[in-house]
Amino acid sequence: MATAVETLDKLERRITISFPISEVQSEVEKRLKVRARTAKAPGFRPGKVPMKMVAAQYGYQVETEVLNDKVGQAFSVAANENKLRVAGYPKIEPKNAEGAVEGSLSFDATFEIYPEFVVGDLSAAEVEQVKTEVSDAEIDKTIDILRKQRVHFHTKGEQGAHGDGGEPVAQNGDRATLDFVGKIDGVEFAGGKADDFAFVLGEGRMLPEFEAATLGLKSGESKTFPLAFPEDYHGKDVAGKTAEFTITLKKLEWAHLPEVDAEFAKSLGVEDGDLAKMRADIKENLEREVKGRVKAKTKDSVMDALVKAVEFDVPKALVEQDGQRLAEMTRQDMAQRGMNVKDVPFPPELFTAQAERRVRLGLILAELVKANNLQATPEQIKAQVEDFAQSYEDPQQVVKYYYSDRNRLAEVEALVLEENVVNYVLGKSKVTDKVLPFDELMGNNAQ
Known part of the structure; x- marks a missing residue:
C-alpha cells in the first residue's frame, strides 16, 4: 500500500509505502525453509540442520532481502499507478513510530521525477555553421610535414x-x-x-x-x-x-628531406608513384578530417543554442550520477597515461557543471527525437559505418567489426541520432555561416 504522492520541491516527491508485518514474516519463513534444504552445520547432515539454527545463521540476511524486495516492488507499483517517471534511485527510510500504522512496516520513499518540458520555437536560436576549404596550400603544407617525418x-x-x-x-x-x-x-x-x-x-x-x-x-x-x-x-x-x-x-x-618524386609517393602507399594521385589521396584524407572537425564545431554550436533556448530544472540525482561517472572516467584516463592516481581524490563535485550540462542536453535531445521522429534509421547507421570504414585498408572488415557487436553499433546509432538533431535544429534556427581557416580548425596541428 502507498500513500498519495507528496510534492517536496520542484522535482522532489515522496510517498509512504506500508505492508503488514505478517507478510514479511511469512515470506522470511518460506525462504528460510528453502535455505534449510541445503544448510550445513557441524554435527548435522546437509538439509538436516534445525530451523532455529538456520534462522539464527541466515535470518537477518533473509529478512533484509525480503524487505528490499517488498519495498522495491511496492515502490514500482506506486510509481506506475501514479504515472511517475522516476529519475535516479529513491531514498528509502523507515517511517518514524508516530507515522507508522500498527501491525505494519512503513517506509518513506523520497525521489525525483523527470521534468516536463517542450522544446518550443527555435527560430530565434542562433547557430554558427562552420565551413573550411582544403586548398593546394594545405596539401603542400601536409606534404612538407610528411617529408619531415621521413627526414x-x-x-x-x-x-x-x-x-x-x-x-x-x-x-x-x-x-x-x-x-x-x-x-x-x-x-x-x-x-x-x-x-x-x-x-x-x-x-x-x-x-x-x-x-x-x-x-x-x-x-x-x-x-x-x-x-x-x-x-x-x-x-x-x-x-x-x-x-x-x-x-x-x-x-x-x-x-x-626526401624529394617529392615517385619514390616518395610510393612510400605513402601510391603503388605506381603517380604524384597527382598522391595529392588527390592527401586531399581526400584532409577533407575527411576537416569534415569531422567541422561537424563537431557545428554540433557544439547547436548544443549551446539548445541549452540557451530550453530552460527547465534538472534532477539532482542524475547530475550526481553523471558527476561520479565523469570522475571515474578521469581517474581511468590518467591511470592509462601512466600517472599514479591511487591516492588522488576525484570529488564528483568538480564535475557538477559538466555533468549538469550533459544531463540537460541528454533530456533535450531525447525530447526532440521523440517529438519529431528523429530516430536513427538502419540505412543511416549503415551509411555511417561505411563512412568510417572508408579510411581503412579493408573496409569490409571494419563493417563486420561494427555489426558483430551490439554495443559498437549502439555508439554509431547515437552519433547518427545526434546528427539528425543537429540537422533538424539547423533547419529551424537562425544559421550564420562562419568560414574558419584550415590551421585554426586543425588547432595549428598542420603547421
Missing part, C-alpha cells in the same frame, strides 16, 4: 649522394650530438650532465640559451656559458637558479 641526417661537411650540407657550422635544422655538464656554484647537479646527447636545433626542445650557445659551433669545439632556469622550470631543485654549462659538440648532421 634523413648526414654528417655535415662530408660529401655524399645528396651533397655535403654546406659549411660544417651548427645551424637551425641541424642535429647536434654533444656532451654537456652543468654546475651551480661550482657543483654539478642532478640531471645536469649527459654524454652523446642529440637534439635538432630550432625545434625548441632545449632552453633558448642552450640552443643559442650551440649555434655556430663546429665539431670538436666547446663553449662555456651561463643559463638561467625559469622560475616555473619543471626541475624544482634548479628552478630560478643560474647554472654554468660547458658543452662540447661531438657530431653535427644536416637534415636531408
